[in-house]
Amino acid sequence: MIAPGGFEPPSPGPKPSKNGLFSFSEQDIQLYLDRLRGAGRTEKRVKDLSYRLFRFAKYVDFECNLETVVDYQKERLSDVSKRTVLNDTQAIKQFLLDNDCSWANKIKRPSVDRKKPPNIKKTDISKTVGCLDEAPNEEKYVLRAKTALILSSATGLRPTELKRLVWENINLNNRLIDLPAEKTKNRVGRTVVFNDEAKQLLLELRKSFPEIPFKRRPLYLVTKKINPRPEIKLKHCRKFFSQEWDRQGLPTSIKKMLMGHFGSIDLSNYNSQTPEDLKEIYDKGDFEIDGLF
Numbered sequence: 001m002i003a004p005g006g007f008e009p010p011s012p013g014p015k016p017s018k019n020g021l022f023s024f025s026e027q028d029i030q031l032y033l034d035r036l037r038g039a040g041r042t043e044k045r046v047k048d049l050s051y052r053l054f055r056f057a058k059y060v061d062f063e064c065n066l067e068t069v070v071d072y073q074k075e076r077l078s079d080v081s082k083r084t085v086l087n088d089t090q091a092i093k094q095f096l097l098d099n100d101c102s103w104a105n106k107i108k109r110p111s112v113d114r115k116k117p118p119n120i121k122k123t124d125i126s127k128t129v130g131c132l133d134e135a136p137n138e139e140k141y142v143l144r145a146k147t148a149l150i151l152s153s154a155t156g157l158r159p160t161e162l163k164r165l166v167w168e169n170i171n172l173n174n175r176l177i178d179l180p181a182e183k184t185k186n187r188v189g190r191t192v193v194f195n196d197e198a199k200q201l202l203l204e205l206r207k208s209f210p211e212i213p214f215k216r217r218p219l220y221l222v223t224k225k226i227n228p229r230p231e232i233k234l235k236h237c238r239k240f241f242s243q244e245w246d247r248q249g250l251p252t253s254i255k256k257m258l259m260g261h262f263g264s265i266d267l268s269n270y271n272s273q274t275p276e277d278l279k280e281i282y283d284k285g286d287f288e289i290d291g292l293f
Contacts, residue, residue: 021063022101029053032095052091064096066103073110085110120232120240125153126289128223128232135222140208145222147201148214152237154198154287156245156259158185159234163214167206170213175199176275179260190260191275193282197289241287248285254278 032053033046059075060068069092076085089109096104132146152162155177164183171178177192184190194202205213223230238259245255255261257273273281 021065022096022103023063024057024099025062026054026057028099029057029095032098035098049091049095052088053095056088056092066106069107077110082110117239118236120236120243122240122244122289124232125149125237125240128230129289131226131230132222135225137222137225141218142222143201143205143208144214145219147198147205148218148234149232149237150201150289151194151198152234153240153289154195155192156238156241156255157192158238158260159217160185161260162234163216163218165213167210167213170202172199172202172206174275175279184260186260188260190257191278192258193275193279195283195287197287244287245285250285251281254281258282 029050033050036046036049037043056064056072059072064072069089072092073085073089076088086109089107093104093107093109096107129146129149132142132149135142135145137145148162151157152159157177157179161179161183165177165179169178169180169183170176175194175196175198177194179190179192181187181189202213219234242255242259246252254273258278
C-alpha cells in the first residue's frame, strides 16, 4: 500500500549495528529504487539515483555513520561541483530516511553559490540568428534551428517542451500553442502565445517538416558546425523571454501562466484567463527580433 507521501512503507531491511554504523545491502538499495518506480518516478530519475547510491555504497562499503557521510562529501567536493555533491547528499539522505536511519536528519547539505543569470538582450538573439546563416548545414535544417530560436525567444518554452511539440499542438492562424500536461515539466497543461515573426517561420518550417516541427537539439545540430560557436543556447531564450517581459513592464502573473510557473494560490485558483485574454495582454509587448526579416 502506498503511503500518503507517495512511498510504500519502508521494508524491514537495514538496521544499525552494535558499533553504531548503519548497515545496508545492495538489495536494500534495489528495493528502495523499486518503491520509487512504484510511486511514479521516471526511469531516468531512478537510474540517476541508482548511480549516486551505489557510488556512495562502494565508498563506505555498505556501512555508514554521520562521519563517513561527511568524509564522502569532502571526497566528492575535491572532484566535482558543489551542485553535484548537493544532489548526491539529497539522494543519500532520502535513502537513509526511507530506511529509518535515526541520524539521517543530521546530514547537512553543502552550500551552493547561486550564479547570477546572464542578462540577455534582443541583440544577443539577433546576432545568433545571423550566425546560423554561416552554417554549412542544408537550408531546411538552418530554418529549423532559426525557428526554434525565435519561437523559444517569443514564448519562453523550455527546450524539452519545444522538441515534444507536434503540429496538432500549434494553431498557426490564432498564434496559440496548446501544450498538453504530458509535455510539460510540471505536468500542468497551458496555453502559449507566439508572435507574427514566429508564425511566419513556422509556416515555412511546415513545408520542410510536415510530420513534426522539431527534434532533439535543433539549434545545437547547426551551431556545432559554426566556428566560433555562438554562446546563445535554447535555454537562454527562455531567460530572454522572462527578462524582456519584465523590461517592458508587463504583468508578472501572466508571464508565470505563459511560462508554466503555477506555484501560487492566486494563479491556480483565481487568475483564470482565456486564450484570447492571454493573447491580448501578450500583444502589448514586442518580442520580435530586430533585423530578422
